[in-house]
Structures are given as C-alpha cells and as structure tokens.
Amino acid sequence: MNMEMKINSMAAAVIRVINDYPSGHQYHGNELHNDVAWLYPKARNMYTDTIMRAMRRHCHYLYKTVDQNRSLYEKV
16 A cells, blocks of 8 residues: 555545555455554554444445445445
8 A cells, every 4th residue: 555645544544545445346344444454553443333434424436335234345
C-alpha cells in the first residue's frame, strides 16, 4: 500500500484501503479490518462493524455486496 500520506483517522484509512484495492478484488469485513489496522493502528481494537459502517458511509460507490451473510464485498 502507498504510505506517502499520513493517515490520521480510521475513516481516512478505510478510504485509502478501499481505493488501493484493485477492481474486482473480493474481501471480507475481517480483511478490511486488518488492512485498516495496518495503516491506522488505533483501529486494531475497534469492532469490525465500526469499520464496515465507515466503509458504507464513505465508500458506498466503490464496492458492491457479494454476500451479506458472509460479509463478502467486491471493489468495483
């Protein structure tokens, strides 16, 4: 992942991670949580649902839901 810009919030980390995923990349909520925590270590203790809520709020146009029951999403 590109580290040229300092990440200072969980929401900024979510946006960066989703933008860095290639189109067609499928990911689970836990994978997103781990990737966000790698960029923004304070997110490590956050609930996955909190990070998913930020994804839905800030990146709703960048992904589609593949399987909501399995928390599987795809970057568009």
